Amino acid sequence: MxxxxxxxxxxxxxxxxxxxxxxxxxxxxxxxxxxxxxxxxxxxxxxxxxxxxxxxxxxxxxxxxxxxxxxxxxxxxxxxxxxxxxxxxxxxxxxxxxxxxxxxxxxxxxxxxxxxxxxxxxxxxxxxxxxxxxxxxxxxxxxxxxxxxxxxxxxxxxxxxxxxxxxxxxxxxxxxxxxxxxxxxxxxxxxxxxxxxxxxxxxxxxxxxxxxxxxxxxxxxxxxxxxxxxxxxxxxxxxxxxxxxxxxxxxxxxxTLPLRLNQAQANAGVLAERLAAHPAVQRVRYPGLPGDPGHERAARTMSGFGSVMSVELADAASADAFVAATGLWVFATSLGGVESMLERRRRWAGELTSVPEGLVRLSVGVEHVEDLWSDLEQALDPLS
Incomplete structure (x- = not known):
């Protein structure tokens, strides 16, 4: 062929x-x-x-x-x-x-x-x-x-x-x-x-x-x-x-894309809700949250909300401290893998200035959601 x-x-x-x-x-x-x-x-x-x-x-x-x-x-x-x-x-x-x-x-x-x-x-x-x-x-x-x-x-x-x-x-x-x-x-x-x-x-x-x-x-x-x-x-x-x-x-x-995406997306939904409730997080960008500006549109035009989200912390220093304090999450500039990854996007000199300095992108993987949350929580708590 x-x-x-x-x-x-x-x-x-x-x-x-x-x-x-x-x-x-x-x-x-x-x-x-x-x-x-x-x-x-x-x-x-x-x-x-x-x-x-x-x-x-x-x-x-x-x-x-x-x-x-x-x-x-x-x-x-x-x-x-x-x-x-x-x-x-x-x-x-x-x-x-x-x-x-x-x-x-x-x-x-x-x-x-x-x-x-x-x-x-x-x-x-x-x-x-x-x-x-x-x-x-x-x-x-x-x-x-x-x-x-x-x-x-x-x-x-x-x-x-x-x-x-x-x-x-x-x-x-x-x-x-x-x-x-x-x-x-x-x-x-x-x-x-x-x-x-x-x-x-x-x-x-x-x-x-x-x-x-x-x-x-x-x-x-x-x-x-x-x-x-x-x-x-x-x-x-x-x-x-x-x-x-x-x-x-x-x-x-x-x-295995369907299996991986299903698990990662389920994890993302749980984590987005918990991150939105954490005092150190100023905003969670994830269309799976009912309050997200893209929620209605994603629910209408997509068959799921995906497994990538971004969180906004107070400033670049807070975001860098958050990323550095995680252990299970991998600090890496990619997404979509079985492993959960995160990074502060404005660390790249070429990143658009419309992206907030304190924004951290998270690609949620297929690990157990409670392990993922424990790692995020211990990294966020000192910033509260």
Whole structure:
């Protein structure tokens, strides 16, 4: 199966939990491997038949990538193309934006994407409009005459929720809409189904899920063959190809995504309530809390609230002390793994100034919730 072939799983009426386990497997034949093997190959034997779909060269395709692409595509309801990282996938999309274009970007989003847009804007004369993605009217107003609208939902690290159905319906056929679905995963929302043109995943995070594989992916509708071919061309020419072993690990991680996300999300709900009641915490940003500004919207448009949240403490010093005092929680700049992680985001010089100095992002893992809470509580109590 080539990477631009439709997934046979996508046509079946299976629920996402089943698709995560079944998609991207070899044909069920006697003595065939149950899982797609790792194919370590930079070079393939050539063919004089140019119509046989041969891979040609290691930068053009690999059976292990293609199995992962089938799995991700089936979950999102489209066709997927994988990259060496989430940022490589983001740059591939930006490579399609012409000089002089207008781009709409969240005013709080992943700092790597914000920097990439700013760099290209300076080089190519783009006009960039930054908006609050939770303000649907503002997004649609900024999108008038735009060439690309980029949305994260929930956003990183402010955990704001966009009304994707309303935005997608309004922009369909008018403006290319890209949605970073890393935090929600395909299990909680499928942006293509509500009007998005391209869905981005930092596969490194929830899909791979074990903090051991660096990958990214883009997913498009099966009918958008022209854009898909353009992104494939970017991947080939820029060499932003995924590692074969990384693709294998990510596909193995995909199999347990429903189980991991269910446990982590359940833990997050408990911890968010307890953190909101702690005197050292000024604010908890988590749409699962009834008082959160994104609660109604997330409840209406998503099938769960996810397992990433942010808390705001009094200042940077308090946040740093909190992070340093934890023991079970891992101080790390990532998320979506089985282990619980946290960090103060403004410790990064490139972080957007709209992010409060005392904000700590927490990625809740699958450990026992009481152990996670005990560790947070002992770190917070001295700050009260």
């Amino acid at each position: 080539t990477s631009d072939s439709p997934s046979p799983v996508a046509a079946k009426a299976w629920r996402p939990e089943t698709v995560a386990v079944a998609a991207g497997r070899p044909a069920a034949e006697a003595d065939a491997p149950l899982n797609t093997p790792v194919t370590f190959a930079s070079t393939y034997v050539g063919s004089l038949d140019t119509t046989d779909g041969s891979l040609g060269y290691g930068r053009y395709g690999n059976p292990t990538w293609q199995a992962l692409e089938e799995g991700i595509g089936a979950l999102e309801g489209g066709q997927a193309i994988t990259f060496s990282s989430g940022m490589a996938a983001a740059h591939a999309v930006l490579e399609l934006v012409e000089p002089g274009s207008t781009v709409v970007l969240p005013d709080t989003c992943y700092l790597g994407v914000a920097a990439a847009v700013d760099q290209r804007a300076a080089r190519y004369g783009w006009t960039v409009h930054r908006v609050d993605v939770a303000d649907t009217d503002a997004v649609l107003a900024a999108a008038e005459g735009a060439d690309l609208v980029w949305v994260e939902s929930p956003t990183n690290p402010m955990i704001e929720v966009a009304d994707l159905p309303a935005i997608g319906a309004a922009l369909a056929g008018r403006v290319r809409l890209v949605v970073d679905n890393t935090f929600a995963t395909p299990l909680l929302q499928q942006p293509l189904s509500v009007g998005a043109d391209i869905v981005l995943h930092a596969v490194t995070k929830f899909i791979a899920g074990h903090s051991d594989a660096l990958l990214g992916a883009l997913v498009l509708r099966e009918s958008d063959t022209a854009t898909f071919a353009a992104l494939q061309a970017v991947r080939r020419s820029h060499g932003a190809t995924p590692g074969t072993m990384e693709a294998y690990l990510a596909l193995r991680g995909l199999r």
